Amino acid sequence: MFSIGNNDYLSPFETNSIIFNSYTKEEYVDMVIDSFINVIKEVYKEGGRKFVIFSAVPLACLPYSRALKFQQTNRTGCLKKFQVFTKIHNKILPKKLIELEKTLQGFKYSYFDFFQAATDIIDHPSRYGFKEAKTACCGSGPYRGLSSCGGKRGKLKEYELCKDVRDYMFFDNVHLIEKSNLHFATLLWNGDPNMVRSCSMKSLFHQVAYPQPEEVHLSM
Template sequence: MKMTKEYRIKLNLANSCIRLCLVVVLVVLASLTIPSDCFRHDDHYPKTIAALFVFGDSLIDPGNNNYINTSTRFQANFPPYGESFFKYPSGRFCDGRVITDFIAEYAKLPFIPPYLQIGYQYQLAYGANFASAGAGALVETYPGSVVDLKTQLWHFNEAEKLLRSNIDRRGAERIVSNSVYLFSIGANDYSSYSRNSNIFKSFTPEDYVAMVVGNITAALEVIYKKGGRKFGVVNMPPLGCVPASRAADLAAGGTGECNGQMTALAKLHNVLLSKKLEHLQKQLKGFRYSYFDFFAVFVDLLDNPSKYGFKEVKSACCGSGPFRGANSCGGRWGIKDYELCGNPQDYSFFDSGHPTQAANQQFAELIWAGPSNVTGPYNLKSLFQLSL
């Protein structure tokens, strides 16, 4: 009787071990065969998905500079930034969302957070935002303090490798070819040129603009060679009309109207960029692009603020001095005292050089589905819907 009981105990233990092993095997098999939310096997991956990859500066930086060693001049991770939407400073140079946040919403994608955010590399199936406040198309623009365009391209290369390592080759190629690549960069190159009397002044305006535009179009060609076919490009707004430029003009003895030199650089940039994009479309098979005329839209906004729902288009909501054009919003950039409006939705500028959330939304709507005289030959909506 004693042996029978002992035998039964051993048998029960053996059965328990077998059941436990079977459970473990099933869990392992499930993890291998069931795709994750972000990386699915090619057979299951939606053929119509179009991710969004973003390259640029503070206009569309969602907070990458939170994760680099830089000065507060290139960061917006303190109040009152973010107050109108996030209720905390996300790192965006805005009271709320930037243009690419709205674009992602219209494309039915989740927010595209900063690429440098810890752990974000596992969500690349939806795209990535590499933009960095202060960045330029030239590596000489604020070197060591920002993520320049060349480095942003390097990050994209790493992201593409990660995609290929997490899903099969066909799935990765489908994402790369069907995604939209949005570029908005160059403003910091021109602000540096206008202020620097040494290296930048050794170039004529025409030669300097050619270098900036050349680096942007070269970046498009790099992505094209990797399989990218759909590009969105934002041209330069009238840079001399931001509150900081108006305040500088006033300080120099002017009237506080738009700074002519900065605006002239923007015009040169836009003419050359438009020509280069037309050339690329003729030269590269399957190359499709959306060119947003930010300059024309912003001039119209300045001339007809009520048309866009704004009451103030010259002064910033947050800052100090004439036009609130001093870089003092938040009191972290050397000037502690600053003014803050109570109704940023009435302003086109939140700080000395960046739009409010309300303005960003209007720009995003035009980039997304604007008429051909504003964004063409495609708008972003048609690019996202275009299947290649």
């Protein structure tokens, strides 16, 4: 099971890396995905046949990203510069997986559109039993989007904590609560046709991996 790309697009902003200045957005995404495809091929060489792969999440609309935008522009909303990367990533990755399925014998996968599944909750939290999908349960600053939860993650020691974590989609500025993860796991396992491509995770578990060793009969 792989979830890749999210940190590759967030971390350079957090560390003020100049890496984005060395590539176009398309080149950078291609580099991330090509590295991932090489990993899949290495796992395949070692005998891996069944893969579960997540799309990039809506990075632009995390509490972290909302707080960053508010600090930089004094405006609310999602941070578009992250949205560009995730859109390119989520357009290219499914095509690469289809190519792998055609070229690697026995390669099976379940692709989860984490971006759309999470966006649905962010846009309509009450439909899924949440009261808040923009602000985190734990943190500080706008949307509790600053990395201060627990008071041990950096210079910021003061933080706020919500009364009932079950009301919130996000626990801290980037991580989901257990209730959110259970919802996504259910979609992936059952294979919601709007969110899961190729096959459900349940179906993937029951598929026979190929190639199988030949049956050997011994005579006495």
